[in-house]
Amino acid sequence: MGQRKSGHVTLHDVAHACGYSVSTVSIVLSEAPLSQNVAASTRARIREVAGQLGYHPDAFARSLRRRRSQTIGVLAYDLSDPFCIPIVQGIQSGLQPANYLPLLMDAQTHRALFDSYLKMVLERRTEGIIVIASWVFEETNLLADIEKNHVPIVILGRDLTGKKIDSLLIDNEAGGALALRHLLELGHRRIAVIRGPEELFDSEPRWAGIRREAANAGLKLEPRLVFQLPGLAGPTSGFEGGRAIAQQMLAAGLPFTAVLAFDDLTALGVVRGLTHAGLRIPDDCSIIGFDDVLPAVVATPGISTIRQPLQEMGLLSAQWALRAIDARHGVASRASAVQLHRACPQLVVRESSARAAQGTSRGRAKRKERA
Amino acid sequence: MGQRKSGHVTLHDVAHACGYSVSTVSIVLSEAPLSQNVAASTRARIREVAGQLGYHPDAFARSLRRRRSQTIGVLAYDLSDPFCIPIVQGIQSGLQPANYLPLLMDAQTHRALFDSYLKMVLERRTEGIIVIASWVFEETNLLADIEKNHVPIVILGRDLTGKKIDSLLIDNEAGGALALRHLLELGHRRIAVIRGPEELFDSEPRWAGIRREAANAGLKLEPRLVFQLPGLAGPTSGFEGGRAIAQQMLAAGLPFTAVLAFDDLTALGVVRGLTHAGLRIPDDCSIIGFDDVLPAVVATPGISTIRQPLQEMGLLSAQWALRAIDARHGVASRASAVQLHRACPQLVVRESSARAAQGTSRGRAKRKERA
């Protein structure tokens, strides 16, 4: 039919087919302000022909000319972590109304991939970048390039306001405290804690919150019941770590009635480890996780956890990015200060936590206090 | 510094800064064949300046000129389904070596979103489209537009070869048979089956495989123990469905020692339902799922399941797409016939399936044969 060198239908094709000039066709199809001056009959005719030919405007040419890509880059450190998904969905729903498209990239925890994607994002002229919680992000020297190219960034999952980057994260300290308080309120005093891996930013403040809450309650945490997850590697490393630590816990020979795990996958690992050792959850031991990801919902027993409002956080990050873009184009007030949002964690009680064993009506007789 | 109207550093800026023409700079930085003719000192100088300025080529301008977007669109029906993630990763790793980038979009099961994304994909001139298993895809009239614009499509998760679309899917029939065979080999005869929702393409052949295997083994499936999942809505609808059906199963009053669930989330729902009714898995009842998604791995007991090689399938789909693109550019042999690949399902035995209750050494005494 009317196609030219490239396989695509162009404005030129449509113009040729209906006898008007490229300009007119462009004005009509892009609904430019000028299109009010175009005769209604012409408009109709052009639209009709465009439809017949299956015309879709070329985003490259358009973006090149308009200098807007209508795209923002989303860099996830690992999509296979169920943690990322709700965030991505939130971002998407935040972008949708503004007709922006997320350019989603999964670094799969590979540093090299991360860098190369960051470069691609820059090349594709995304008007903003949202980074989902990445270890090493700040080291990368691409950050300088990003600044040179004036692309606004939002980071989700850690505080980089010190580097003048808008940051959004959960209030880890409050979350840690909330988790411990829940266990305390259920009457637990002998509580094992699994701290997060050292290279993860969340680990420290979460642990601080736990200690604070313990201090408030006059509880002294037994140091031998405090464990530390090894570094992360792969999506199930939290699970494996939790499982291994559960065994260590039992081997330690100290009594405990509850475990506060760093996150949900770790909690699920603990469930596995303790269950295999013959304990029952929550009758013999309560467990609480963190994040509230899908596996925590569908496991049995359902895992009590501290919920991160991931979707809301994603949404907000998208809105921030859009605002920053507007500012760059002079729409909104320019040069507002760098922002920080600490999302509020929320306790979700499911089946993995229950009153401490002694004197409970619900629990069956404890069969083994420990291995 | 040297920036011009757009906030970005352009070839022109670099040329200006180092005193060479735009052409030379382009030739050097894009490593065109001609760059061998450029003096080594010039090359070095240009690279140096480009680096200093933080130059990144504008993908729009480049793609416009080269008529290659180096991008393929990936349309997932719902990213929050853990099923999608390994596929996406597979696609990504298949695209990586060819330096193609996936433009990932999550339709979130919304028909309207799906259409608008499809349109965007077309506008962004992705050179190919991979669709992950979508109910209604074939209905959409955009399909005609896609054809008009000559963009190769691959669909993952159903057979659309009838519409001349390359298709990749699991051998559902073999998978269903495999699942049943596993239960039979463990000595189960009273087996409940949960069929998939009607609108899902996988449901029917999977059920056919089950019936075939049953017939082979001379087993007659009890019709009152065959259930049907209601239509899907949301990521946890499979779980909720399985849970509800587990209760119906018990209420039916018929003995059964195993459940063959449509997928893993359904299986997890069944675990929840039966566990709450006081049964133990697998001692009192074996359960097998389908897919092998993350929650099935980290649940306790781990869910025995039929694994789909999702990552491999994703990888293959990417390779197909790339091949089709090559063909369009005359590199590979043109016009090969439409392709179909049925991936081979694989049994993964975990903890949710065990020998049938009677006469087993492993199982504890069955406490309730049924509710």
Next chain:
DNA sequence: TGCCCATATTCAAACGTTTGAACCGCTTGA
């Protein structure tokens, strides 16, 4: 008749690249 206004349409330049062809100054073999 000439002038202005409104309406409907087109011109042409730009966006930032890539690339075939052209150019320039030198050497070199005939």
Next chain:
DNA sequence: TCAAGCGGTTCAAACGTTTGAATATGGGCA
């Protein structure tokens, strides 16, 4: 001495849009 060749660099046109300025057409009004 000259044509040919070559290394190194630049010209200029194109890719498909958008858009401010320009054009053509036709009244209406003085």
